[in-house]
Amino acid sequence: MEARVSLPEERCTDVVGDILVGYEGVLAAQLDYTRAALKVTYDPRVLDDAQAMQVAEEAAHRAWERVQHCPLARSAACQRCARDLAEELTTFFGAPVEVALEDGVVAARLPRRAPVVADVEVEIAPPKPAPAPRKGFSALTLEAVLTALTLIALLAGVAGSHLGLSRWVVAGFYALAYAAGGYYGLVDGLKLLVTEREIDVDLLMILAALGAALVGQPADGAILLFLFSLSNTLQSYALGRTHRAIEALMDLRPEVAVVKISDGWKTVPVEQLRLGDVVMVRPGERFPIDGEVVAGTTEVDQAPITGESVPVFKEPGSPVFAGTVNSTGTVEVRVTHLPQESTLAKIVKMVEEAQEAKAKTQRALEEFERHYAKFVLGAAVLLTLIPPWLLGEPFQQAFYRAMTWLVVASPCALVISTPATILSAIANGARHGVLFKGGAHLERTASLKVVAFDKTGTLTVGEPRLQGVFPLGEMDKDELLRLVAALESRSEHPIAKALVHAAEQQGLALPTATDFRAIIGQGVEGIVEDAPLWVGNERMFSSRGVPLPEEVRAQMSALEAQGRTVMAAYRPDTHQWLGLLAVADTLREEAPQIVARLHALGIEHVVMLTGDNQAVAEAITAQVGVDAFFAELLPQDKVRVLERLQATYGPTAMVGDGVNDAPALALADVGIAMGGAGTDVALETADVVLMADNLEHLPYAIGLARTARRVVWQNLTFAMAVIVFLVASAFGMNLSLPLGVVGHEGSTVIVVLNGLRLLGYRG
Secondary structure: OOOOOOOOOOOOOHHHHHHHOOOOOEEEEEEEOOOOEEEEEEOOOOOOHHHHHHHHHHHHHHHHHHHOOOOOOOOHHHHHHHHHHHHHHHHHHOOOOEEEEEOOEEEEEOOOOOOOOEEEEEEOOOOOOOOOOOOOOOHHHHHHHHHHHHHHHHHHHHHHHHHOOOHHHHHHHHHHHHHHHHHHHHHHHHHHHHHHOOOOHHHHHHHHHHHHHHOOOHHHHHHHHHHHHHHHHHHHHHHHHHHHHHHHHHOOOOOEEEEEEOOEEEEEEHHHOOOOOEEEEOOOOEOOOOEEEEEOOEEEEOHHHHOOOOOEEEOOOOEEOOOOEEOOOOEEEEEOOOHHHOHHHHHHHHHHHHHHOOOHHHHHHHHHHHHHHHHHHHHHHHHHHHHHHHHOOOHHHHHHHHHHHHHHOOOHHHHHHHHHHHHHHHHHHHHOOEEEOOHHHHHHHHOOOEEEEEHHHHHEEEEEEEEEEEEOOOOOHHHHHHHHHHHHOOOOOHHHHHHHHHHHHOOOOOOOEEEEEEEOOOEEEEEEOOEEEEEEOHHHHHHOOOOOOHHHHHHHHHHHHOOOEEEEEEEOOOOEEEEEEEEEEEEOOOHHHHHHHHHHOOOOEEEEEOOOOHHHHHHHHHHHOOOEEEOOOOHHHHHHHHHHHHHHHOOEEEEEOOOOOHHHHHHOOEEEEEOOOOOHHHHHHOOEEEOOOOOOHHHHHHHHHHHHHHHHHHHHHHHHHHHHHHHHHHHHOOOOHHHHHHHHHHHHHHHHHHHHHHHHOOO
């Protein structure tokens, strides 16, 4: 039997629905939040043991993905969810379905009769991390040892030949130098040749060294391998700094946490924490997990996650992130994400994936290298055969020149120039709260011509705030706000919350409102201090046949023209107009400066997209200084606007919150999500994620990308110039192999070090 049940999203009992739906032979399921285990009861006449285990593991994986984000796990709301699920399944099957929740276990049983049943249980958890490798020589250490051994053997061989040692002893020293210096190059080169039938630079270097030995110049070949090995070691060390800059983030998370138990507190490994556990974090300690403050207040240094330089105040209800530092007060935090799914862990994973996602320039260079290496090898063969055959040149001289050609024409510096720069830029961004999801996105960010901002929550704070109180008659501002806020305190509307918050900030004591009633789209009414009070927009009074006085209408129109939402307060029993209150979404303080900085960076066109009306859009535009705005847009309208911007100006970025702007973010050349810390949707949908809810990171990201592009072109230009110079010298001035090696390997190290400068970029 195959079941398809439509259930509301993000509900913890959806997990059970996932298990039940679509699996023939599944009779029941139990989801244990406490043990993070899933138990599936199945009919062995329909499913064999292997099939049942496969079903359970697949369902457990999906359960894991959803239950880790469930804020209601093990709460009273779960009981309600369980009842809702039972009703929906009963309706679907046409027979009673029992769903219960006891001691953190959700259990559901389908209305089927099966005399024979069997159980299978799997753990709801991500794959366990691979065991740490045994301590010993790292790859970098081994490279360094082999490089040193190459130098020692080379010097011993040169000294032995001058001291008159046996030629077999000298040959042994050179053989050791060749083996140590060429080990990695030979292994990697042969592996690529066998598996992909491709020739790379490593193999060219080995062939050049062997060629030098064949023409009686073993010292030149050993010098080549030493410098080649030294160059690779320096590259590994330099690029390792980039990787360590990211890996160091994971070291920020403590290994243990102090968790609340029935009779006090207990220190446990972080990996043992479960959703809903409460942990205590003292001043000076780092938060071990992502969670929500449930007790206490403090200030938190969030720089490792969001890049914010100023500590952020936290109170009950505030989110906190693993790896951040608790500065001032002791707080208790409820676990909302398991350690493996913390924002910190996701950052590291995303950056690792970004380092694998190559930029267009890097992909083009690697494709070029594959063909170019074949050309270099083919040309070396021709340089070896043609001069002796056609020009009568001694074979040894022609062969030596061909080996020099193999070295100086190899594109090492050219190929390494881009990844060294891109990886450094990605690492720098991650440490400063900017996540590029790959080199391609970094590259496109550098070429942007247009930046389009979503208004709400991006250029503005995303929450309405009281902008002005305008009494009519003899009532003062505080009295008007006190009465209106008392009535609005019964409402959950964002405008009501803004009014109540403003009254609380001014320390006004709010009386109790009774007989409260909210009129959707119009306003609210009720009794405050034994007198009826209406608070609403013009539609509210028009629908009740109460005309607005001309002076009141004129003042409302003037305020609305400034982009504000205006409400009037009215006493229906005395027909008295008490006053007007104006509310609006507030512009971010830094928004005008950010727009100016974008123009200074070379962004040609900065626009604002909004679903608000023309008046609101014009008011915000006048304050922020964008070049144009598009108002009254639906999501599909934003997509059409972006298409026009791309066609008119070129590469376009869309900056939004990553939740409501998904179509526009997907269409834009670069989708940039703000406030991605702890937000799964933002982390998943955007090409670039600004972890902090701070516009300051936007020009930083664009500036970093443009600096990276400039460094890439510096490296490419330098690498090409060195190759041309060395090739010309090899044929015009009979450049020796050792000097060719110095030029080739030296240019490679220089471009790597130039790329690493981006690790220190500060904007």
